[in-house]
Amino acid sequence: MAAMKILFITATRLGDAILSTGLLNHMLETWPDAKVTVACGPLPVSVFEGFPNVGRIIPMKKKKRNGHWIDLWKQVVGTRWDMVVDLRNSAVSRLILARKYYIFGRRIDKQQHKVEQAAQTMRLSSVPAPKLHFTMDQLKFARALIPSGCTVIAVGPSANWIGKTWPAENFIEVLKETTAPTGPMPNAHIAVFAAPGEEAQARPVLEAFPENRRIDGIAKGAPGEVAAAISLCDFYLGNDSGLLHAAAAAGVPTLGLYGPSYPHLYAPWGDHAGYVCTPKTFDELIDFEGYSAKTLDITLMGGLETATVMNAVKNFEPLYDRLSLHIKPTGTFH
Numbered sequence: 001m002a003a004m005k006i007l008f009i010t011a012t013r014l015g016d017a018i019l020s021t022g023l024l025n026h027m028l029e030t031w032p033d034a035k036v037t038v039a040c041g042p043l044p045v046s047v048f049e050g051f052p053n054v055g056r057i058i059p060m061k062k063k064k065r066n067g068h069w070i071d072l073w074k075q076v077v078g079t080r081w082d083m084v085v086d087l088r089n090s091a092v093s094r095l096i097l098a099r100k101y102y103i104f105g106r107r108i109d110k111q112q113h114k115v116e117q118a119a120q121t122m123r124l125s126s127v128p129a130p131k132l133h134f135t136m137d138q139l140k141f142a143r144a145l146i147p148s149g150c151t152v153i154a155v156g157p158s159a160n161w162i163g164k165t166w167p168a169e170n171f172i173e174v175l176k177e178t179t180a181p182t183g184p185m186p187n188a189h190i191a192v193f194a195a196p197g198e199e200a201q202a203r204p205v206l207e208a209f210p211e212n213r214r215i216d217g218i219a220k221g222a223p224g225e226v227a228a229a230i231s232l233c234d235f236y237l238g239n240d241s242g243l244l245h246a247a248a249a250a251g252v253p254t255l256g257l258y259g260p261s262y263p264h265l266y267a268p269w270g271d272h273a274g275y276v277c278t279p280k281t282f283d284e285l286i287d288f289e290g291y292s293a294k295t296l297d298i299t300l301m302g303g304l305e306t307a308t309v310m311n312a313v314k315n316f317e318p319l320y321d322r323l324s325l326h327i328k329p330t331g332t333f334h
Contacts, residue, residue, distance in 0.1 A: 003327075004034035007087040009093060012041030012060070014223055014242030018249050019114045019269065020087055021047070022128035023121075027085075028053045034082075035279065039072055046224030050133035064211040075164055087121060109334070115269045130249035130269055132229040137323055143230035151188040151323065152215065154230045154247060156238025157205045158198035163260045163291070163300040164240050165201055171305045172208040174237070177212075178313055185323070191215035191233055192241055193226055235319050237309075239301075240266060253318035257309065259301040260285045272318040278303040 006027060011017040018041050027036060028051065028058045035055035042059040049057065058075055060068045073092045083100045086093035093103050102122045109120065119127040134142070157171045161316045179188045190209045194202035194221040206214055218227060227246035230236060236247035236254045240261040245311055248254040248268035256268045256275040267275050278285065278301060285300045286293075311317070 004031050004082045005079060006031070006034050006036045006083045007039070007079075007081050007096075007098070008036050009039045009072075009084070009088050009090060011044065011087065014044050014047070015245045015266065016114065017041070017044035017045060018132070018227075018245040019130050019266075020118050021051075021132060021249060022115055022269075023051070023085060023118050024048070024051055024085075026122070026124065026128040037076065037079075039076075039181045044223060046138070046222040047132060047222055047227060049136045050138060052133065053294065059170065083121060085272040087118060093140065093305045101145055111264070112264055113267065113269070126183065130245065131194045131251075132224075132227055132231070132246065134224065134231070138225045138228040141225040142232050143146070145215060145217060145220070145229045146191060146232040147189065147215075148232075149184055152191050152235075153185060153188050153234035154191045154193060154217075154236040154238075155205060156193055156236065156241055156243040158194040158201035158246075159241045160195070160198075161260075161296075162298065163293070165294050165299050166239055166257050166259075166301040166304060167299060168201060168204040170304075170306050170309070171205045171237070171288075174309050175205070176208070177310055179209075184319065185212070185235065186312055188234070189213045189215055191217050191229070193217040193218060193230065193238075195243075234322055237289040237313070244268055253316065253322050255309075255312060255319075257301065257304060259299075259304060272321075274312070274316060274318070276304065276309055276312045284319075 012022045017148050025139055034053055036053050037056040038054055039058040039060055041060050045057050045059050048054050060066050061070055068090055077096050081098035084098040085137040086103045089104045104121045108117050117128050157168055159165045172315045177183050178185050192202050192206040199218055202218045227250055229302045230247045231250035231254055236252045238244050240258050244256045248270050254273040258275050280303055
């Protein structure tokens, strides 16, 4: 019997693509012999390479006049698909033949978390959690970067928009207290990750620690390799970014820092993940004269105090579940 053919049209952005991986895992568990073709943006391609059910990945580079959708249609129209799952609500899924269609549309509750919205698209009764799989080469990259036999904190101090970036000096203060002899992770190594172009935000954090405890993951590796490296760490602390979702999907205890974001849609997913917010909401943070997302040149995260984040770290139960450390959690947070 021929293997089932599934077309999965998913996100352009890294974080959204990772949040959609719960559906890929659902497909793997439900139809283990199916072959999935993934259509996504160029950036997230590598995070899909390790999935055993993914036979082909089509990178969609944005073009004028919807040219990227036309290119995709040309590549998939010749196949008779058993199933199309389209999280982009594109015309492509309506212009190809398939036995079954699941298309993101009006009936989706867009106030629910993105992971829940994905589950709604396939009309699932339960919500499959995002989960990543890695290739042997990705794991080789990870093991070369992250030393074994020591405690490692992965840090994501950058973001693709300055408004979402907690100041570097705040990260340094929290990390120094966390890794102090009396902190929850004494003398832990600090692995700093950032995308190319975000070096200036990340390097001060790395350089604030002794060389023998630094792990430089700044502007290194494809997203799939970086995610594999983060998967070997014991804790992830970072801004709202694609790497935050990679950490959570890799099963790492993950604490996100949120300001001008919508955590009800984009919080890191899972019982091992949590987040801390600025006192003001997204809408309140951008409510000032002259605000423009394109021209903003300052962080909007200044209202998130280091003491608040440190308290969250000290009371982050998934971290202690992972490490069985000596400071017992006493509080709660989101």
